[in-house]
Every structure is written in structure tokens, then in C-alpha cells.
Amino acid sequence: MKATFGEYIKKLRTDNGLTLTQLAFQLDLDSANLSKIENGKREFDEKRLSKLAVAFSLDLDKLKIEYFGDQFAKKMYEYNCPSETLVVAEEKVNYLKTINTKQGIIKFENEK
Amino acid sequence: MKATFGEYIKKLRTDNGLTLTQLAFQLDLDSANLSKIENGKREFDEKRLSKLAVAFSLDLDKLKIEYFGDQFAKKMYEYNCPSETLVVAEEKVNYLKTINTKQGIIKFENEK
């Protein structure tokens, strides 16, 4: 999907004939703030991804791909990161999985 | 590099025979907080990447790869994102580049 996450939501919403107010209600959001999200002036909170999935009967994993893909892309763009960054990211995910499955240590490193 | 960013710093520091206090001074940081960073209990602030590059005569791009790669990996791990997320991230970076080079609009979308 060649779009920011905001554009992605807006397309979902308009394709389904919803107003900002209608979707905002389902997401427990102010319509003004949803507008800002769609236009990239505010962040969408990841806690609402599941509500968004329900609103449009979407697979949560698909949404996560769009959402986090967007987040990472924005950082990459903002800080002008080499594209190799994403390759290293993949390696590091695997590394985290290995170190956190050893010896029953399953908790996320930064978790309380 | 198969390591978290904290582990990466720690290796740099010890390989170069520096104490926490010595490196922390160069980074304008409390040694206690540098210790937390190395052990993944605090975030390293991206504003200090350039100081880190100077401290160890490293290429800033190489550091960015490690730093942002680590950030993305932690999110991926924490939210259990499909690895496809990174592919989409790459697409979106390119998308951002195209939309933000059109018509002289070079500013980052969320910039003030």
C-alpha cells in the first residue's frame, strides 16, 4: 500500500461511506483529532488498532503492517537513514527472539 | 551486528578501555544513566548519536543503522509484527520521498 497511515485510514473511511464523526465514535476519538490523524498532523495510537480492525473487519496483522510500516518509514525519512537500517532491524528482531526464548526468559527486555 | 544498541555501546566502550564515567562525560550524560542505557533500561537519545560517533571515530550512518535498527526491532518484537512490516516500511519511505520532492515541498510532513 503506497500511502501514509493517515491516507490509508481516510481511504478506508470514505470507501465505506463513513463521516469523520461516525468513525471517530467507533474509535473513541474526537472527530477533529481523527481529521488530524488522517492528515498526518497527529499520531494514531496503537491502542486503537484493534478498534480500527473491528470497524472495517480487517485482519489486525494487516493493520499492524500498515501502521508500524508507516512509523518506521517516517523515522527513516526524518533521519535520513540508509535503507540497510531495515535489514539490520530484521536481524535484531531475530536476535531478540533468540535471547528472549532462552531459559524461559520470555519477557520483553524493557517490560516492568 | 547481532546485538541490542545497549550491548553495542557497551562493547565499543570496553573495547576502547573506557569506563562508564569517561564515556558518559563525552556524551554529556550521568554514568548511572549510561549504565541503564547499556542494559536496556533507558533509551539512548538520538541527539547524542553524533557525540557517540565522535567518541569512537565512527561513521554516523553506521551508527544510525544500529540505532534505528534497534528501535524498529524492539517495536517489532514488542508488538509481534509480521516481518512483512519492514518491506512495507521500505515502500513507504520511497513513497514519502516521492511526495515530498514534488513541487519543492521538501519539508517533513509533521514538521512545525
Next chain:
DNA sequence: TTAATTTTGTCAAATATTGACAAGTTTAAT
């Protein structure tokens, strides 16, 4: 023009991050 929709501006409240210091633990040397 009017009514609905969308966008923008603002700000206080809620959250999160940071710097700083104290206190505790580990390590290494003698």
C-alpha cells in the same frame, strides 16, 4: 444560503522522558 462535514488552532490535563543524586552491588587488586 444553509447544513453537514472537515480542518485548524489552542490549551490544560494526562503521560512519558530526563537529569540528578543516593545507595547498593560487583569486580579486581593487594
Next chain:
DNA sequence: ATTAAACTTGTCAATATTTGACAAAATTAA
């Protein structure tokens, strides 16, 4: 075993950031 340096952990106020909410302006569609 004692000491000193190095490292780790806990805490908390200060700072910074994000969020929710509302008003008001702008756009869109009859």
C-alpha cells in the same frame, strides 16, 4: 578480608511530549 574503583539500581522532581476537548474557520454539497 579490605579497599577502591567501577558498575547497577531506585527514586523523584523537572522537563518535555502527547492527548482529549472544545471553539471556530473553511470546505463541500445540496
